[in-house]
Amino acid sequence: MPDTTGMSASVAEVEIAKKAMSVPPGTFRHTVLLAAKRFKSTWAELGKLLVQVRDEAKYEEWGHASFEAYCLKELHIKKQTALKLTRSFSFLAKHEAPEELQQHEFPEKAPAFEVVEVLADAEERGQLSPTEYKSLRDSIWSPEKSPTELKKEFTERFPRPPPEPPPESLQVRKLAQMARKLASELAGSRRVPNAVAERAAALADDVEEIASSVTDA
16 A cells, blocks of 8 residues: 555654653554554455444544544644545445455455445445445456556546536636736746737737636536
8 A cells, every 4th residue: 555644654654653652552542542553464454444433433432523533633644645544445344344344354354445345436436336346356356466456457447527617717717817827927928019019918818808707606
């Protein structure tokens, strides 16, 4: 799993280790800290614990205003990373029998994070049904392909929809900004005739006037 915490792995591990020393061993909080320290190899362990921290509002007991603030300040995990971990584990918990997730091998032998993340995203978009997951289950729990190959395969099978175009008003405002910038640069160039710079400035005025009148329905 790529480092998306915003800190180098070594720095984050040192900070987490320091925090763990101040928390009583054997407590749930201490367990989460240790899981955060090793989550790159056992992402499902941390995902499972974070779901519990979030759902039971444990972060409030530990002096944090929000789940996101707890993850960032205590575990050195960004909001987006915490979301990916909890969503991916919740995906497995939804589709797997509880006893499957309680086996001794789990979470060390959980499917690769990057693969589960693609499937969780696909389900969230309504592209993956429970029946389809069952048909794919063996390929992710007992993979014959590498995580990279599976991720590519599933990404192509469940493509993200193209992003929606920005609002028309935003597009026109950007054009106005570009026109004004061009006019300013032309006016500042000694090699550009004043007549050309003046036409550019007039054009910028026109585009800005249009931008001020455009509204999105």
